[in-house]
Amino acid sequence: MVDVKYRQSGYIPGIDGLRAIAVLSVIIFHLDASILPGGFSGVDVFFVISGYVVSSSLAKENQVDFLRFTVAFYARRIVRIYPALVACILIVGLLQTLLVPASWLSTTANKTAMFAFFGLSNFALIWFDDGYFSPRVEFNPFTHTWSLAVEEQFYLLFPLVFYLWLKGREKAGFAGLFSRWTLAILLGASLLYSWLETGTRPDRAYYLLPSRFWELACGAALFTMHARHKLVTESSRIASACLAVGLILISSGFSFSDPKSFPFPWAVLSVLGSIFVIIGVVSHPRRKGSIGQVVDNRLMVYIGKISYSLYLWHWPVFVLFRWTVGLQGWVAPICALILTALISALSFHFVEKPIRQNRSITTRTNWQIVSRGAMVIAFSALVSGSVFMAQPYLTLSVTKDRMTWYPNRWPSVTDKSLLPPRLQGRRIFVFGDSHSSAYSTLLQKLGDEQGVEVHLYSKGGCAIANFLMAATPDCSEFIRLSVASILEIAAPGDIVFLASLRTNRLGDQWAIFNETDVIAQQLSRAAAAQRLSALREADTLIGNLEKASLLVVIDAPKPVFKSPPFRCSDWFNSSNPVCSGGFRIDRDYLVKHRKPVMESVLFLMNKHSNLWVWDTLPALCSFELCNAFDGKKPLFFDGDHLSAHGNRILYPSFLTMLTTIWLARRPLE
Numbered sequence: 001m002v003d004v005k006y007r008q009s010g011y012i013p014g015i016d017g018l019r020a021i022a023v024l025s026v027i028i029f030h031l032d033a034s035i036l037p038g039g040f041s042g043v044d045v046f047f048v049i050s051g052y053v054v055s056s057s058l059a060k061e062n063q064v065d066f067l068r069f070t071v072a073f074y075a076r077r078i079v080r081i082y083p084a085l086v087a088c089i090l091i092v093g094l095l096q097t098l099l100v101p102a103s104w105l106s107t108t109a110n111k112t113a114m115f116a117f118f119g120l121s122n123f124a125l126i127w128f129d130d131g132y133f134s135p136r137v138e139f140n141p142f143t144h145t146w147s148l149a150v151e152e153q154f155y156l157l158f159p160l161v162f163y164l165w166l167k168g169r170e171k172a173g174f175a176g177l178f179s180r181w182t183l184a185i186l187l188g189a190s191l192l193y194s195w196l197e198t199g200t201r202p203d204r205a206y207y208l209l210p211s212r213f214w215e216l217a218c219g220a221a222l223f224t225m226h227a228r229h230k231l232v233t234e235s236s237r238i239a240s241a242c243l244a245v246g247l248i249l250i251s252s253g254f255s256f257s258d259p260k261s262f263p264f265p266w267a268v269l270s271v272l273g274s275i276f277v278i279i280g281v282v283s284h285p286r287r288k289g290s291i292g293q294v295v296d297n298r299l300m301v302y303i304g305k306i307s308y309s310l311y312l313w314h315w316p317v318f319v320l321f322r323w324t325v326g327l328q329g330w331v332a333p334i335c336a337l338i339l340t341a342l343i344s345a346l347s348f349h350f351v352e353k354p355i356r357q358n359r360s361i362t363t364r365t366n367w368q369i370v371s372r373g374a375m376v377i378a379f380s381a382l383v384s385g386s387v388f389m390a391q392p393y394l395t396l397s398v399t400k401d402r403m404t405w406y407p408n409r410w411p412s413v414t415d416k417s418l419l420p421p422r423l424q425g426r427r428i429f430v431f432g433d434s435h436s437s438a439y440s441t442l443l444q445k446l447g448d449e450q451g452v453e454v455h456l457y458s459k460g461g462c463a464i465a466n467f468l469m470a471a472t473p474d475c476s477e478f479i480r481l482s483v484a485s486i487l488e489i490a491a492p493g494d495i496v497f498l499a500s501l502r503t504n505r506l507g508d509q510w511a512i513f514n515e516t517d518v519i520a521q522q523l524s525r526a527a528a529a530q531r532l533s534a535l536r537e538a539d540t541l542i543g544n545l546e547k548a549s550l551l552v553v554i555d556a557p558k559p560v561f562k563s564p565p566f567r568c569s570d571w572f573n574s575s576n577p578v579c580s581g582g583f584r585i586d587r588d589y590l591v592k593h594r595k596p597v598m599e600s601v602l603f604l605m606n607k608h609s610n611l612w613v614w615d616t617l618p619a620l621c622s623f624e625l626c627n628a629f630d631g632k633k634p635l636f637f638d639g640d641h642l643s644a645h646g647n648r649i650l651y652p653s654f655l656t657m658l659t660t661i662w663l664a665r666r667p668l669e
Contacts, residue, residue, distance in 0.1 A: 023307040047150070050219060098395060102638075105510055141316040162183075209543065243294070246272075247291075248385065317343065407442075426493070430443060455489075498554045512577075590617070634646070
């Protein structure tokens with residue numbers, strides 16, 4: 001039989017070489033997915049390695065007492081994982097606070113970071129709707145910590161499972177049978193769950209432990225086989241064949257894995273490939289053959305040694321580039337790679353190694369390491385949270401002038417004794433998607449200065465009477481509940497303001513859209529059919545509100561721009577490719593762009609006597625070229641949502657319209 005002492009106490013360079021393959025695939029995928037479409041499955045290689053290496057680490061423990069066994073394990077994990085992780089979160093958190101403006105695109109990043117301190121960032125991505133296909137994950141510098149969270153959650157359960165195997169594997173009867181088969185049963189259950197979950201709830205399947213447990217368990221199960229001298233070989237030819245098969249399977253996973261069918265079945269390729277490679281390198285840990293050199297050469301081994309720091313730092317570097325100068329072209333990606341390599345090497349040599357080898361730490365008891373480590377983690381989370389809360393004061397962005405940029409409910413200083421009696425006490429119900437909330441500054445001003453009572457019903461992504469497409473089932477339920485609430489408390493003569501985006505976007509916070517594609521889609525038969533369906537839906541809604549003697553106002557389509565002002569107004573982000581669309585657009589083009597919607601609006605105005613249309617275009621775009629800025633002040637926060645300054649510019653127009661309506665004089669058409 002092959003001597004297995006190196007599996008228990010020795011160093012196997014080939015495993016670090018396999019780590020290098022895993023981390024390089026992930027980095028290439030994150031830099032340009034078209035180069036290696038399945039490169040994200042390098043994470044699955046890491047999972048198998050972790051299961052194997054952690055099992056090897058646990059096997060070294062000789063304590064009989066389970067508590068000491070577990071505490072010793074957690075002490076090693078804290079020293080191994082948290083120093084570099086905490087340093088990364090603290091430094092990147094500060095850089096994000098300084099350079100990234102607060103917005104929908106960045107709103108979950110801070111939350112993800114806070115959860116990452118405690119090994120829960122994968123749950124954060126689920127709870128805050130940052131699914132694997134959400135654009136926000138590309139702009140969240142802490143998204144990648146989900147895989148660390150999966151491993152940390154695995155560590156909560158695995159010591160018990162492995163302890164049972166370690167202490168009961170030689171026993172006879174049910175106790176021995178249970179000890180030997182618990183891991184295999186959990187592995188099979190997780191694989192089955194992953195199969196079912198991938199098809200029904202893909203985000204949960206991708207991010208959460210239950211559907212990933214089998215991958216780490218495969219590595220652990222392989223170690224238990226090796227510990228019993230199984231699945232190892234004395235034949236260099238067989239070992240080389242295992243290496244070759246493993247590398248082919250891993251390469252296939254990197255090339256063909258489909259994120260829409262992940263982790264099952266596509267993760268099977270990378271997992272099986274990792275098993276074969278580990279069998280090959282463990283059977284002959286220092287083999288110098290041509291195939292062995294793929295994972296055993298000096299460069300790959302070194303990359304494997306710093307792979308944890310590479311994984312930690314590559315994603316934040318890429319994301320911060322994406323937020324500032326961008327990652328397009330070839331200069332920025334090369335600079336991002338060089339910076340990643342430099343920071344990762346510094347992290348390994350000045351954070352990871354020194355702390356692992358520090359005598360003041362290694363001579364502490366395991367209880368001391370765990371307890372003090374937990375205190376350091378908690379304190380670091382407190383520091384990071386304080387930095388995030390101070391973002392409005394620390395940011396280097398021009399959006400620091402929040403009362404100009406952010407359309408929040410900024411209070412007006414008003415002597416209420418001077419309120420016009422004919423508007424005081426009137427009520428308006430504002431109802432719509434995120435664009436209804438984007439009127440918050442205007443609505444607050446209306447309440448403060450005119451005494452109008454404002455009720456806001458808003459749900460992002462749920463446009464009300466948008467005339468472009470009918471509501472989704474989720475939005476239909478929101479509309480139903482909101483209308484029921486409005487009808488319950490509204491009185492005849494109250495206004496319901498249906499505020500939503502009613503124009504096809506030319507860009508969004510994360511990208512510029514192809515204008516030709518936008519126009520082609522708008523002119524398609526499918527779009528015309530959707531507009532007809534949306535018109536009928538709006539007709540029914542307005543009719544129901546009119547039956548309750550309520551007055552209805554809708555805002556005509558506002559200007560839309562290709563580039564988001566909040567991302568393109570600072571010296572450190574103005575050259576970003578997302579800013580290339582500019583902040584100006586031809587007024588005639590916008591009039592033509594919104595024509596299909598305006599036709600629907602005019603149809604409903606002729607049908608419903610209690611319907612008014614508020615057109616913001618004259619106030620926001622009085623020249624041949626519409627501009628997202630009013631001098632140096634932004635009219636828009638992003639490509640279509642108003643800024644606080646834009647709210648104040650529109651306020652006189654909105655107030656005039658409300659006064660006209662409540663005086664029961666409909667404007668001439």
